[in-house]
Amino acid sequence: MEFKDYYKVLGVARDAGADEIKKAFRKAARKYHPDINTGAEAEAKFKDVNAAYEVLKDSERRAAYDQLGQEPPRGQWRYQPPPDWDSGFSFSQGGPQQDAAYSDFFETLFRRGADPAGGMGAGRGADSHGRIEITIEEAFTGAKRMLSVRSPVLGPDGSVTLTERAVAVNVPKGVSEGQHIRLVGQGAAGEGAAGDLFLEVSFAPHPVYRPDGKDLYLDLPVAPWEAALGGHVKMPTPDGKVDLRIPTNARAGQKLRLKGKGLPGHLSGDIYATLKIVNPKADTAETRAFFEKMAQEMPFDPRANLGG
Numbered sequence: 001m002e003f004k005d006y007y008k009v010l011g012v013a014r015d016a017g018a019d020e021i022k023k024a025f026r027k028a029a030r031k032y033h034p035d036i037n038t039g040a041e042a043e044a045k046f047k048d049v050n051a052a053y054e055v056l057k058d059s060e061r062r063a064a065y066d067q068l069g070q071e072p073p074r075g076q077w078r079y080q081p082p083p084d085w086d087s088g089f090s091f092s093q094g095g096p097q098q099d100a101a102y103s104d105f106f107e108t109l110f111r112r113g114a115d116p117a118g119g120m121g122a123g124r125g126a127d128s129h130g131r132i133e134i135t136i137e138e139a140f141t142g143a144k145r146m147l148s149v150r151s152p153v154l155g156p157d158g159s160v161t162l163t164e165r166a167v168a169v170n171v172p173k174g175v176s177e178g179q180h181i182r183l184v185g186q187g188a189a190g191e192g193a194a195g196d197l198f199l200e201v202s203f204a205p206h207p208v209y210r211p212d213g214k215d216l217y218l219d220l221p222v223a224p225w226e227a228a229l230g231g232h233v234k235m236p237t238p239d240g241k242v243d244l245r246i247p248t249n250a251r252a253g254q255k256l257r258l259k260g261k262g263l264p265g266h267l268s269g270d271i272y273a274t275l276k277i278v279n280p281k282a283d284t285a286e287t288r289a290f291f292e293k294m295a296q297e298m299p300f301d302p303r304a305n306l307g308g
Helices: 006-010 018-032 042-056 059-068 104-110 136-141 224-229 285-297
Strands: 128-134 143-154 160-171 180-183 197-203 210-212 215-222 231-235 242-246 255-258 271-277
Touching: 006 018, 006 042, 018 042, 042 059, 128 136, 128 143, 128 160, 160 180, 160 197, 215 224, 215 231, 224 231, 224 271, 242 255
Parallel strands: 128 197, 215 271
Antiparallel strands: 143 160, 180 197, 210 215, 231 242, 255 271
């Protein structure tokens, strides 16, 4: 996408105050408004002017935009924003008109379910959004975190600075991936009460379990004789080991369900164990002789159902 220097679009310096930005926007909007200017490029410039004002009038968007840096070097026609450039920002305050059309640059970076309630200094502060990562084990016990939250502060001259503050988070037992934790009053500041901070819970990748809602899935290795003869095996769960019964003549890929052993909650999830038959290595004379005896004495053809 093409980089847009919104300060150049409005013809203001990067340290311009809110009043100067508003004045420049009104002047440019009059100049390029389709009802006044019927030139071929007027419509595109009018869209850029509106997009520039949507970003620079809003303290959070402006702070995030400033973090992107300057225009890329000449000749670099495709602009890619740095990874995680928007970490810590929600762009939820002072949202653009949802039916307005802006450039790809604006749409890609800033179109995020805007909240028309207004931004900083317009009554109650806007809600902010972020993410918090926990382990699956912590979903069974609860967890505590200290997060560093960046907040834009609007100065008397309209300039924006970023401040960092620590926020304590108590993650309750039984949360699910995708669930939101609400921290009242920890969002953006305003003339009245501050907004709230909503944190979306995500699970760190786990070497054993795969979460799906309240359910957990895992692959359970079993020996060939355990699968053939059945019996009981000890299987680990995030809440401790449990006794699992393997049915006689169990097959690879068969799923066994442990009801209520998944993620806790009002209705706890289940654990689904998919059997994976693991053969021992024939790396000694004794084990090789044992496999040879099995091959001779067991009338078993694993490919009988293939025909031919």
